[in-house]
Amino acid sequence: MYDFTFKPFNEMTEEDYKTVGFKSGLEIHQQLLTEKKLFCRCPAGKYSKEFDAEILRHMRPTLSEMGVYDGTALMEFKTKKNIIYHIKRETVCTYEMDDTPPFLINEEALDIAIGIGMLYNCNIVDELHIARKQYLDGSIPTGFQRTAIYGLDGWIPYKDRKIKIVQMSIEEDSCREVSDIGHERVYLTDRLGMPLIETVTEPAMRAPKEVAEVAWQCSKLVRSTQKVRRGMGAAREDVNVSVEGGTRVEIKGVPQITLIPLLTYNEAMRQWNLLRLREELKRRGIIPETFKAESCDITKILKKVSYAPLKYAADSGMKLSVVVLKGFKDLLHWQTQTDTYFSKEISDRIRVIACLTNIPNLIHSDSKSDTISSADWQKVKKFTNSSDQDTMVIVWGSEGDVKTAVNEIIIRAKEATIGIPSETRQAMSDGTNGFERILPGADRMYPDTDLPPKKITGDKLNKIKSWLPEQFWKRIEWYNKLEIPKDTIEELSISKYAEFFKKAVNDWKINPTTAAVFLIQFPKRLKKYGILDEWLNEPMFEQVLKSYANGNIPKDALLITLKTVAELGAFTEEVILTPATEKATDEAIKSARLEYDKMKIYNPESKNILLMGLVMKKLRGRVPAKIIAGKVGFEKGVR
Numbered sequence: 117m118y119d120f121t122f123k124p125f126n127e128m129t130e131e132d133y134k135t136v137g138f139k140s141g142l143e144i145h146q147q148l149l150t151e152k153k154l155f156c157r158c159p160a161g162k163y164s165k166e167f168d169a170e171i172l173r174h175m176r177p178t179l180s181e182m183g184v185y186d187g188t189a190l191m192e193f194k195t196k197k198n199i200i201y202h203i204k205r206e207t208v209c210t211y212e213m214d215d216t217p218p219f220l221i222n223e224e225a226l227d228i229a230i231g232i233g234m235l236y237n238c239n240i241v242d243e244l245h246i247a248r249k250q251y252l253d254g255s256i257p258t259g260f261q262r263t264a265i266y267g268l269d270g271w272i273p274y275k276d277r278k279i280k281i282v283q284m285s286i287e288e289d290s291c292r293e294v295s296d297i298g299h300e301r302v303y304l305t306d307r308l309g310m311p312l313i314e315t316v317t318e319p320a321m322r323a324p325k326e327v328a329e330v331a332w333q334c335s336k337l338v339r340s341t342q343k344v345r346r347g348m349g350a351a352r353e354d355v356n357v358s359v360e361g362g363t364r365v366e367i368k369g370v371p372q373i374t375l376i377p378l379l380t381y382n383e384a385m386r387q388w389n390l391l392r393l394r395e396e397l398k399r400r401g402i403i404p405e406t407f408k409a410e411s412c413d414i415t416k417i418l419k420k421v422s423y424a425p426l427k428y429a430a431d432s433g434m435k436l437s438v439v440v441l442k443g444f445k446d447l448l449h450w451q452t453q454t455d456t457y458f459s460k461e462i463s464d465r466i467r468v469i470a471c472l473t474n475i476p477n478l479i480h481s482d483s484k485s486d487t488i489s490s491a492d493w494q495k496v497k498k499f500t501n502s503s504d505q506d507t508m509v510i511v512w513g514s515e516g517d518v519k520t521a522v523n524e525i526i527i528r529a530k531e532a533t534i535g536i537p538s539e540t541r542q543a544m545s546d547g548t549n550g551f552e553r554i555l556p557g558a559d560r561m562y563p564d565t566d567l568p569p570k571k572i573t574g575d576k577l578n579k580i581k582s583w584l585p586e587q588f589w590k591r592i593e594w595y596n597k598l599e600i601p602k603d604t605i606e607e608l609s610i611s612k613y614a615e616f617f618k619k620a621v622n623d624w625k626i627n628p629t630t631a632a633v634f635l636i637q638f639p640k641r642l643k644k645y646g647i648l649d650e651w652l653n654e655p656m657f658e659q660v661l662k663s664y665a666n667g668n669i670p671k672d673a674l675l676i677t678l679k680t681v682a683e684l685g686a687f688t689e690e691v692i693l694t695p696a697t698e699k700a701t702d703e704a705i706k707s708a709r710l711e712y713d714k715m716k717i718y719n720p721e722s723k724n725i726l727l728m729g730l731v732m733k734k735l736r737g738r739v740p741a742k743i744i745a746g747k748v749g750f751e752k753g754v755r
């Protein structure tokens with residue numbers, strides 16, 4: 117059943133993705149643009165690497181109400197990390213460090229969140245119940261995140277279908293990681309507690325391109341409110357991917373939508389190739405019940421090794437161990453992703469769980485690159501009684517770390533006989549992904565007893581509706597009917613000037629194309645003259661456009677007038693240029709002709725274009741271009 121082989125990214129067709137049963141959904145995290153954090157009154161969005169204090173914490177798993185340990189919690193405990201928080205007085209109070217109970221929820225944040233939920237066509241809950249979601253990686257010092265589901269069962273249009281929005285939550289952002297080396301992980305706390313919404317789509321996307329396109333739709337929707345944060349890290353996507361017979365795997369925190377297609381392709385390929393690996397193991401008679409691995413200390417055997425990483429390890433008193441995977445010959449070189457092999461799955465695990473963060477952190481006998489000499493491999497082979505059918509994996513480090521690593525190698529190799537482990541993975545810049553952690557169990561949410569439930573009243577919803585923009589796809593529909601230039605449609609539909617455009621067209625009867633170009637293209641053109649967006653405002657636009665509608669400004673003078681107004685900082689009557697008299701117009705044309713006659717012209721057909729240009733330069737804004745065109749006999753190209 118797994119006889120399909122993945123082609124290079126650019127050659128994969130929709131049909132190919134259908135063959136492997138590609139399925140993907142999104143969990144989008146978006147920061148809201150508020151002044152303060154969600155459950156305390158510290159400022160939001162003040163980022164700085166400086167700090168006034170450090171706090172050290174250790175995470176410990178506790179038994180759940182069901183009497184079991186959560187997989188992630190256990191994994192984090194195995195890593196024995198020192199978690200260090202950098203704290204700046206200005207951006208953190210005792211709440212974030214769990215020394216003070218939470219304040220009531222930030223209403224500004226809740227309003228924005230609910231507004232976005234309405235745009236997604238969600239049902240908004242009547243009562244908000246705040247829960248705690250367990251986080252034991254240290255990214256939240258309290259070990260849990262406060263979160264509340266507020267919207268359910270929405271949708272967003274995509275092509276000719278609707279993508280279902282399963283649920284929306286409002287929650288606190290986590291810390292920013294500074295470094296994670298060996299047994300020490302350092303976090304900055306400035307981002308901690310900032311309001312965030314999480315939007316979960318159903319896994320309805322059937323090809324990598326679709327995942328990115330739906331992500332763009334969602335991004336446009338939130339941006340249309342003008343009430344979300346922008347820039348690096350303000351929106352982060354978790355993308356879940358599975359293939360037929362595979363496992364739902366989450367790629368965490370993808371910082372850019374443009375990375376999604378390659379990342380999801382590589383994850384689908386990884387799952388497919390791991391399923392093929394399972395088939396191959398089965399063919400060799402290796403199933404969970406027959407899987408065999410042995411390990412032993414080989415510090416003494418390799419004490420004279422010359423391969424640099426091992427020589428360094430041996431010289432500095434570290435332990436060297438080998439794991440023999442019975443019957444695994446060549447399988448560590450089994451391709452999983454682009455230029456990535458099964459050995460990477462194992463290396464990732466011991467990097468994260470055994471904290472062996474110096475790469476390479478293992479070598480193996482299937483390797484095609486030079487590591488230890490073949491004489492050394494022979495020594496290890498003889499010492500461990502391995503056969504030609506086996507693969508040997510060597511790790512090194514402190515005694516404790518090597519013990520953890522040996523265990524993890526055996527666990528991960530055995531998992532290959534079962535299928536694809538449930539885990540979260542991190543996005544790499546080359547489009548592949550690497551192991552991040554074991555997927556948390558489903559029951560890591562529990563009620564927060566610090567905060568009472570909060571009623572969401574009809575009054576509140578009405579207040580939100582009063583500022584809520586129209587859904588951008590409805591605007592696009594209208595723009596298409598108006599036939600405004602294609603390159604203005606998308607941008608205008610989520611622009612802060614979209615409502616202004618509506619007024620200009622409906623109330624002041626401005627030509628839609630003129631208004632769209634004026635609002636979308638002019639600010640960009642003015643930027644080239646050094647005029648910044650923030651110098652422009654709606655009252656300026658209104659007066660310029662109204663003067664145009666009254667016939668006081670010719671169309672081709674709109675840009676220059678707006679420029680003058682922006683430079684002055686306000687609209688005054690003086691910015692309207694006095695129209696040129698017929699006599700002045702004729703004189704300008706005459707002098708342009710004189711200038712023109714002195715030029716060498718190679719293409720006689722361009723004569724009129726050139727002449728028109730010369731006259732326009734003299735008269736721009738004072739006579740409509742149409743009249744000049746008539747006078748110089750230039751018909752084409754003037755709207």
Ligand SMILES: [Zn+2]
Nearest residue numbers: 156158208209
């Ligand atoms: Zn605070």
